[in-house]
Amino acid sequence: MKVIVNKREKIMPENISISGMIKIINHGDTSSIALAVNEEIVPQTKWEETKLKDGDKITIIQATCGG
Numbered sequence: 881m882k883v884i885v886n887k888r889e890k891i892m893p894e895n896i897s898i899s900g901m902i903k904i905i906n907h908g909d910t911s912s913i914a915l916a917v918n919e920e921i922v923p924q925t926k927w928e929e930t931k932l933k934d935g936d937k938i939t940i941i942q943a944t945c946g947g
Contacts, residue, residue: 881934898927901938912943 883890885905892901898917902910915922916939922930932938 881932883932883935884937886938886940892932896932898922898930898932898938901932902927907940914941914943915939916941 881892881894883892883901885901890901890905892904896904898915907913910924915924915927917930917932917936919937919939
């Protein structure tokens with residue numbers, strides 16, 4: 881299935897969770913990121929149980945230091 885991650889098309893296995901997608905794209909440290917699916921924030925506590933669907937738009941935001 882196709883999903884859009886930060887405006888880039890990615891091919892993912894069917895019935896994959898957000899956690900599975902994070903592992904596939906090799907995002908690394910997830911402690912300082914926020915994630916939204918179709919513009920709806922998904923808490924990290926729900927990543928394992930939240931399944932992605934074909935056409936979902938995922939936004940990953942990395943927290944950074946500075947001001």
